Amino acid sequence: MSELKNDRFLRALLKEPVDKTPVWIMRQAGRYLPEYRATRARAGSFMDLCENPELACEVTLQPLQRFDLDAAILFSDILTIPDAMGLGLYFSEGEGPRFKHPVTSAAQVAALGVPDPEESLRYVMDAVRTIRRELDGRVPLIGFSGSPWTLATYMVEGGSSKDFGKVKGMLYSDPTTLHLLLAKLAESVTHYLNAQIRAGAQAVMIFDTWGGSLAPQAYRDYSLNYMSQIIEGLQREAQGRKVPVVLFTKGGAQWLENMAETGCDALGLDWTINIGEARQRVGDKVALQGNMDPCVLYSDPETIRTQVQQIIRDFGEGSGHVFNLGHGIHQHIDPENVKVLVDAVHEFS
């Protein structure tokens, strides 16, 4: 494969010196870009787009043509694993992801298999390989997965949830079944991320979107514990380079010290914590990725520049910062404002 021309992102995740703070945007390939909407319309459904390696590659690269980003992220969905387990993922208008066959009983959990990523998830690996070829070493490619707890919430609830009554009902009334489900998911995610690394992912990120909905001990037992197991099982080097691992629990700012002990290289931060304070708390253990409120992008260029500068100042001197939003970019954001953000990160660092 081609030599990497811009390795700022990988270097910052490993706290090696960088010339400028690297930047990428969660959900950078997405609906806020008209060119994405055009490709999506050609593809058919959202899953048709995810399952087509050529089109997934096309949308992955679109934001790089507009913005001076320091990383690309695989275009895919976080729910590919439960889909490959046979739950029948689909998207209903306005309601987000749904499963045809939610998993609610001990027997259903016992019957679940661990998917072979080069079989039922081969379309993801093909996308990774295609993107790496087309990137041609311009910037590194990030692979990713949902966390076991986050996947379990959708699998048990049957889709998105506000209160997580069903999955937390299982947590409190039948912990054995939930632990079995999470163990199977941890094994599946480990295989899945290792396959992405073998296919060419140069860093991986675990998205624990719903870990912040848990009580502190439940977070450690039902979410963090399984993410630790995944991190232990990951292939951490590929093609002679370290493959950094980023851990992101939305709403997890209280638990950064625990997260930093998992052996990951970096923590993703949402916007509810000052990044300077986060750095003080985790010390030298990990790099930090984040953490602008995505809603700042609804404002004007001057405000965006001020907010970017403030976060860079709050982080302070030295390497170990990857600039990002604190969560995915919203669909109604003006792409021009994203350009302002990306350029400001490089200007002020």
Add this chain to the structure above:
Amino acid sequence: MSELKNDRFLRALLKEPVDKTPVWIMRQAGRYLPEYRATRARAGSFMDLCENPELACEVTLQPLQRFDLDAAILFSDILTIPDAMGLGLYFSEGEGPRFKHPVTSAAQVAALGVPDPEESLRYVMDAVRTIRRELDGRVPLIGFSGSPWTLATYMVEGGSSKDFGKVKGMLYSDPTTLHLLLAKLAESVTHYLNAQIRAGAQAVMIFDTWGGSLAPQAYRDYSLNYMSQIIEGLQREAQGRKVPVVLFTKGGAQWLENMAETGCDALGLDWTINIGEARQRVGDKVALQGNMDPCVLYSDPETIRTQVQQIIRDFGEGSGHVFNLGHGIHQHIDPENVKVLVDAVHEFS
């Protein structure tokens, strides 16, 4: 008015000695109770129920007939103030609260008045007076309001929101207008809570349901700042007794130290923090209310009892704890499990 027979709740909020830990449940008068659903069906719409003092009193008292609760809370909605400002509150099936006339421009904010609580909100004061009469001193009555920031989110978004794009867009692009809106709301909430206290509320609680969606500095500037102003303006004594103030920011566990500096008597905690850790952080400054995950109530009596006992142990010795859930009770909870919780609090403390 009758002498108060059970003042555990008021004493614990002021950290005075108590024989047992007091307990009440956020949204204790609500849809999980069949008798509530029956009254609601008789009333018509949800707002018809809120606006009828006799029926609001009836549902307020229903949970006290079933459970050994140490406080009653006024049955009302958090959006009564914006409704009284003329925004036209209504409830659409499955979508929650909506406003006919959201406030999105500087001119609309400038045109808003501060409601007189004994005029357009008189139905709330009448409910307070009726409930106090019917309670006959059995337990204290809690009055409440939404926080300015939380009210503003609904007023600008036009209803519930996932991402708060509109109101945060205003925050970042037109802070002057948002500050004007929040100042009017702070003044309105101060009048509203003082009127509730004059009508008979023996403690008041400010619900900042959406403060946790803000970045730390924005939380201090746009939510906490206005709650501090309200607390400063409150009448803190009535009928020869102190009227304690409880401040609750959902998702605000990171900011407890700041919240404790507002002059409130107690902090409401959601379930994402260990209550013992919270107590260490705020020290002697305030009492604490909380903080069981509402989803524990989906489980069995033995698990509920264990979780109650754990929270009481985590809080530790001494007064200053009011037991509660970390957020409102869910509608599908079995009332029998609420009885288990309430009895366990008194048994284990």
